[in-house]
Amino acid sequence: MSHFSSFDALCSALDDRTFDRLPALVANAHITGLGVARALAAHDVPVVALDRSGDGVAPASTAVTAAGEVTYPLDDRDAFREDVEELVDRIGREAVAFGCMDEWVHAFAETRPDGVRLSFDADAAPAVLDKEELYARADRLGVPYPxxxxxxxxxxxxxxxxxxxxxxxxxxxxxxxxxxxxxxxxxxxxxxxxxxxxxxxxxxxxxxxxxEQVDVAVGEDRSLASYVPPGSVDVDDSTDTPDPLAVVGNARVRHPRAFGTSCVVDVVEDATVREQALSVLADAGYHGISESEFVYDRERGEHVLLDVNTRPWKWIGLPVAAGRNLPLAAYEAVTDGDVERACGRERASRWVYLRDLLAGLASGDAPNVLTGEQWHAVAGGRPVDAGVTTGVFDTADPGPTQRLVETEFSGRDYYCSC
The missing domain is CATH 3.30.1490 (Dna Ligase; domain 1)
Incomplete structure (x- = not known):
């Protein structure tokens, strides 16, 4: 477990550490950053969590080696680059950057700090994140969108x-x-x-x-969670290029119900969504982690593309638990490691964020989709016994849960729900 430090204190802490492997710089340091940190730390990758605020849950995790403040890139992009380069200098070797929200992705992509290897395709990511360019690409490919x-x-x-x-x-x-x-x-x-x-x-x-405001079928959306290796830009399985690591998720429950963030996500099969999402990524020439978001339009009778996030997202722990460790795949690819290490057995096919699910159940806004066996396993601290993985809550790493409870009842508000 680390403590969230000022920038100067973080620099001093890094002076006192020796890294046997390239550390990962993970920004921001909340729920998504925690998921990335746990996925990497499980394979002995040291993690330095960065943010503009210390109210995120990730710094309290045993998966985080050090955590602290850097200049927020939307406030001063040049100062952000200078901060990151100073941290790399204190680390004494290169680091691998994971941007966990769009502004951090854009900042790493556009400033290219010296000594930083990017876990994503910095040339293609901005064009995929930009909705004008994304919808123009979907239109050209025949992928439905609003x-x-x-x-x-x-x-x-x-x-x-x-x-x-x-x-x-x-x-x-x-x-x-x-x-x-x-x-x-x-x-x-x-x-x-x-x-x-x-x-x-x-x-x-x-x-x-x-x-347009799509007539969305609530609970029927789809997202392709994927890592596309460099060179894997052809979705034709007969090619010799590396296969993408991909899992389709269905956000069964969101909070608030219609357009809130995911709190229960299941692994599902959907070949159409998989192929359409990969075609967009291939057309952009993008390699790296991404989430391609579709909703089911009841009027059209089909899923339509809303967004592509070229970064990890809130339920990044689901593909990891489903045997596709996307953060590890990205790390291995840019450190000349073995991407196959990211493939493993499926431990869970459902992801649950208890804070939002319980809030939804208490207000009557969310249905109870967990079985009695799943609730029992979660309450017993062994959710994987019932095929479930949880966001934040983990009895083997209780610090983030404590931090979440403290912020919930202290009046402080973290600046991003993810």
Whole structure:
């Protein structure tokens, strides 16, 4: 277990450590960062967790060697690069970077700090994360996606007439837009609300899209969790290129129910989603970890692509437990290791984030999809006995759960739910 330190204290702590292997720099240091840290530490990879806030759960984990503050890249990108380069200098050898939210991915990709190996394709990632470019690619490939208009290319009045209220406004670059708009999806009910959001975005020089509000079948979405190795850009299984490591997940329960973050996710089979997601990644030439998000549109009668995250995400622990350790695969690939080490037996096919599931059950917003056997196994501290893996909660690593409880009841609020 580490403590979250100031930047200067983190530098001093790294001066006192010797690393036998290249450490991983994991940013941010909350639920997703914890999942990455545990996946790597289980294979003896040292982890240094970075963030702008000490309220995340990851620093309290035994999987984290050291944790501390760096300049937030949306505040000062050059200072962020300088901080990372200073940390690498203190470490005394190169490090492998894992960006766990879009702004950290963009920061590592665009600043390319000296001494840092990136766990993802820095050239292709920005184009995949940008929704304007993503939907243009999907359109070219014939991958279904919601009706969408770039307000840089289409007059807002024309977009509103085509979509009809209510509809959604989304930033092209999620986290930068979220900092300005307060969320990454804004529902606008009328012309006045639409104009207000567009004005705020334009004043901050944020590109936004107008998008239809899909008639989503709640509980029927799909996401491809994957690691695509370098050179694996052809989804034809007959090729000699390395096969992607991939698992399709279904977020059975979200909190809040319709559009919240995942709290119960199951492994499912869906060849269509797998092929469509990999075709988008292949067209972009992207290699690395990604989550390709689809929802089921009841009006169209098919899944439509919403987003691709070229990074780990909240339920990254599910593919790990399902025998596809995506963070380890990325680490091995960039350190000239054996990517096959990332393939193992399936220990669980369901991921549960108890904090949100219990909140949903208490409010009546979420259904109880866990069986009695699964609840018993979770309560007994051995969820894998019932094929379940849990986010944050782990009796063998209790520090993050303690940190989560402390922040829940202290009035402090971590800046990102993931």
């Amino acid at each position: 009706e969408t208009y770039s307000l840089d290319e289409v007059d807002p009045a024309d977009a509103a007439e085509a979509l009809e209220f209510p509809f959604l406004v989304k930033p092209a670059r999620k986290r930068e837009g979220e900092e300005v708009l307060g969320t990454n999806v804004v529902e606008v009910a009328d012309a006045e609300a639409f104009a207000e959001v567009v004005d705020r975005a334009q004043s901050a020089d944020i590109r936004v899209l107008a998008q």
